[in-house]
Amino acid sequence: MSEESNPSKSPMGPKGPSAAEAREQMLEAYPKKTLRKRSKQILVNETPGTPAEIGANSRTVPGIITQRGCSYAGCKGVVIGPIYDVLHITHGPIGCGWYSWLSRRNMNKIRKEGETNYLQYSMSTDMQEDQIVFGGEKKLELAIQEAYDEFKPKAISVYATCPVGLIGDDIHSVCKKMKEKLGINIFGFSCEGYKGVSQSAGHHIANNGVFKHMIGLDDTPVEHKYKINVLGEYNIGGDAWEIDRIFALCGIKIIGTLSGGVSYDDITNCHMADLNVVMCHRSINYMAEMMETKFGIPWFKVNFIGVEGTKKSLRKIAEYFGDKALVDKVEEVIAKEMSDVRPVLEDVSTRTTGKTAALFVGGSRAHHYQDLFNDMGMEVIAAGYEFAHRDDYEGRDVLPNIKVDADTRNIEDLKIDQDPERYNASHAERKKSLEESGFTFEDYEGMMRQMAKDTLVIDDISHHELEKLIELYKPDVIGSGVKDKYVIEKMGVPCKQLHSYDYGGPYAGFKGAINFYKEIDRMTSSKVWQLTRAPWQDEGDAPEAESVEAAVTA
Ligand code: CFM
Numbered sequence: 088m089s090e091e092s093n094p095s096k097s098p099m100g101p102k103g104p105s106a107a108e109a110r111e112q113m114l115e116a117y118p119k120k121t122l123r124k125r126s127k128q129i130l131v132n133e134t135p136g137t138p139a140e141i142g143a144n145s146r147t148v149p150g151i152i153t154q155r156g157c158s159y160a161g162c163k164g165v166v167i168g169p170i171y172d173v174l175h176i177t178h179g180p181i182g183c184g185w186y187s188w189l190s191r192r193n194m195n196k197i198r199k200e201g202e203t204n205y206l207q208y209s210m211s212t213d214m215q216e217d218q219i220v221f222g223g224e225k226k227l228e229l230a231i232q233e234a235y236d237e238f239k240p241k242a243i244s245v246y247a248t249c250p251v252g253l254i255g256d257d258i259h260s261v262c263k264k265m266k267e268k269l270g271i272n273i274f275g276f277s278c279e280g281y282k283g284v285s286q287s288a289g290h291h292i293a294n295n296g297v298f299k300h301m302i303g304l305d306d307t308p309v310e311h312k313y314k315i316n317v318l319g320e321y322n323i324g325g326d327a328w329e330i331d332r333i334f335a336l337c338g339i340k341i342i343g344t345l346s347g348g349v350s351y352d353d354i355t356n357c358h359m360a361d362l363n364v365v366m367c368h369r370s371i372n373y374m375a376e377m378m379e380t381k382f383g384i385p386w387f388k389v390n391f392i393g394v395e396g397t398k399k400s401l402r403k404i405a406e407y408f409g410d411k412a413l414v415d416k417v418e419e420v421i422a423k424e425m426s427d428v429r430p431v432l433e434d435v436s437t438r439t440t441g442k443t444a445a446l447f448v449g450g451s452r453a454h455h456y457q458d459l460f461n462d463m464g465m466e467v468i469a470a471g472y473e474f475a476h477r478d479d480y481e482g483r484d485v486l487p488n489i490k491v492d493a494d495t496r497n498i499e500d501l502k503i504d505q506d507p508e509r510y511n512a513s514h515a516e517r518k519k520s521l522e523e524s525g526f527t528f529e530d531y532e533g534m535m536r537q538m539a540k541d542t543l544v545i546d547d548i549s550h551h552e553l554e555k556l557i558e559l560y561k562p563d564v565i566g567s568g569v570k571d572k573y574v575i576e577k578m579g580v581p582c583k584q585l586h587s588y589d590y591g592g593p594y595a596g597f598k599g600a601i602n603f604y605k606e607i608d609r610m611t612s613s614k615v616w617q618l619t620r621a622p623w624q625d626e627g628d629a630p631e632a633e634s635v636e637a638a639v640t641a
Contacts, residue, residue, distance in 0.1 A: 097347070102443060102468075103560040106131040106543045107514025112384040112559065113545075113552045121148050128546040138481040138535035139251055143546045144474065146284045146494065151549040154447065154473045154570050157280035159183055161289025163246040166370060167276070169193040169321055169346045170354065171204045177211040177260055178227050179248025182210030183280070191589045193321045194328070197592035201348055203240065209232060214250065223256050232271065240350050244296075245275040252279035271345070272351075274300040284494050287369065287450060291498045294373035297354065298501065302378065303509070304355035311340040313408050316360045317374055318386070322347025323594020326361060329599050330391050336420045337401065338413065345371060358382045358397070361514060362407055364389040368531050369450030369475050376529075380503040383511040387520040388531045391595045392625030394428055408524065411602030424597035431601050432462060435608040440464030442563040442611050445556060447548050448572075448585045450475040452463045456566055459594070459603050465563070469543035469556055470534065472567075480544065482533035489631045550574060563611045579619045581610040 090557035103109065110129050114122055118391050124565050127142030140214050147153040156164070159177075164187045168175055177184035190208035199203050212230045231243055243265075258275035266273040278292045295564060315334075320327050327347035334341055342347055343357030363386035377384035387403065401551050405417040442465045446453040453470045460467055476487050518528060535544055545552060556562075557578045565575050566585040575582040583589065583606065591600040591606055 092247075098597065104468075106541050108554065109543060109559050111205065113555045115457075116551060121151075123149055125549075125552075127550070130539050130544045132535050132542045132544050133538055135360045135536055135538055138533065140485075141477060141480045141535075141546055142482055143472070144284060144287065144476040144495070145492075147547055148549075151407055151547075151551075153547055153549065153571075154568050155284075155547065156286040156474075156561050158244060158282040158286060158289035159280045160187065161286030161370070162276050162278035162293040163187055163289070165286060165321065166290055166293035167197065167244060167246075168344060170351060171195040171197070171206050172202050172240065172350050173242045173244050174205045174234055174238055175210060176227075176230055176234060176243060176245050177209075177248060178223065178230075178245055178256070178275075179211065179214055179250050180250065181211055181213045183211050183246075183248045184213075190353055191321075192323050192592070193347055195322065196351070198348075203238070203445055205238065205240065212584075213504060219254060222254060223251065224258075224261050227256065227258060228265060228314060229262070231269075235265075235269050235271070235340060240271065242301075245273070246279050247275065247279050250554070252277065252281070270635060271637055272304075272438070274554075277294050280356050283498055287474040287476070288353040288494075288498050290370040291373055291571065292370060294377070295499055295501050298374060298377050298503075299412070301351070301354045301357045302374075303381070305352065306359070306509070309340070309356065309359045312410070313339045313363055313404075313413060314342055314360045315339060315362045315404065316342055316357045316384075317344045317618050318363050318365045319371035319391075320344050320347050320368075320391075320595075322584070324588040324594065326391070326593045326599060327539055329593040329596035332594050332598075333391075333397070333401070333418050333420065337405075339404065341621050345374065358384065358509070360384055362386070362404070366391065367451040367628045369472075369479050373471060377501060377503045381506045382509055383505075383514045385514055388530045388639055390458065392452070392455035392457050392599075393430075393462055394600045395459045395462065396599070397596055398425075402626075408523065423580065424434065428597050428600055431541050431604055435465050435604040438608055439604075440613050440639035443468050443560065445560075445562045446458070446566040447468040447473070447545070447553070448566060448568065449473050451478055452566070452585050452629055454479070454537065457534075457537060459600060460607075463601065463604055463607065465607075467538065468560055468562060469526065469545060469590065470538060471543075471545035471548050472534070475534075475546070478531065478533060478534050480546070483529065483531045547561070554578070562609060577621055579615070580618050581616060583607065 110131055113129060114125055130139055130141055180264050195206055218226050225258055247258050259635055262273045262275040274294050276292055278289045282288045325460050327344045343353040344362050363378060363384050365375050365386055365388050368388055378384045379386055389400035391400060401417045405414045444460045444465050446456055450472050453472050457467045477489050557580055564581050564583060567584045568586045569584060572582045572584055594603040
């Protein structure tokens, strides 16, 4: 995000071949058709200011080991699942419910008396052959009834898995019938795993459902001078709590964080906010746009990963409200927090400066985490998303030029109108006058603009390409996910899981940055990586006993 990035020199040089050469080596193993497809997804970032077009959000080549998940994962697992007092029922065979049960570290705790946390349960209709053959609607109806009798929740949401779509169960009719019968909010998501090309489709389906069934249900006014929502923050490892802490110090009220550590009531009331700030653009840009169209709430992109991003985001929010007292308060908070961050960063940087990293994560973190590595003086030599779209790579200005393919067309685009009573025209006026003075809304510059010239950008990376990258450059650390963590570590490179944070976190905000600096310093300074030997490596190459001892005691 900072202007100091994009140094003209290539960071690849001293540690390996040029990026173009590495790209060639990654591609040369592929047969013709795969080669053509992967060529569009592996780019050398030659012109960061005007990023080249990348072949993102397209189908994975069969046979390539991808890190991607499915539509159900994006809908239930990512966007809606974290709402802790909605009772979530997976309609399908037991595996989908089981494997989406607490495997993402979206933390939560009960915040008000009388609230319940259902996330400790995994609820599923556990479809059997009988339902696959004769239909599962009856079993779903019974499951909703049973869940209601047992827990009396405020709301129940139902998620369709692949077989549900294949046999044609109408989950929406069942939900409607049970909603009328039980008098609570019950709604379903047609997020069958096969929809779209990745979990990204599930995000869109989830946004549509939350908007239709939850947003705007509670018009109770919220009395506060500065009211915002944080969209696209899921409280992995407690990130949202660190963001909450900082906003509380600044005197800004968060009505709803969508959807990390959030309750049903927060979401039904969050249209009372004056502003939406968006952390993860990929998973929730739809919601930001729909809320603006219907209620007039402006939005802009923020980033609380890395201290520079955090400072910039806080200042932009203060500027939006335009109140001198808030601007001063934000500066005071930044100064105070930075006095804790600075000594850690100064110490850590003596060891991390000049080290290299590569990041392959999801749809936003491969970008956001570059800020933290930059803070530490480290160079990101290669990065890519699993399932992001062109705008996440190249910036939102390419939106009008993105071709809508058949896979995307299958996902409903809601048509939203302005709410005749609740549209807040004064927000829109404020937005207009701020824009006249150069303030930007609905902006996202994408990942490639921030990356240095001649670094590698790789969409939906395969294991072959990742192994090649390690062979050629041996980065000091790779940020990635559990599917490739142990492959990377067996090759002698430490891997930080940037989805679940392994067991660490938070990494957001100021305290999170301190955690991250220490963690990466520990990982990249450890001598243990020099000692890793895979069994297939030539015994003659094994390190001498003395050098092992020297490494351990160094
Ligand atoms: Fe957004 Fe996320 Fe991400 Fe994402 Fe995800 Fe995630 Fe992610 Mo894993 S919502 S796109 S679908 S920031 S679960 S909290 S870490 S892949 S980069």
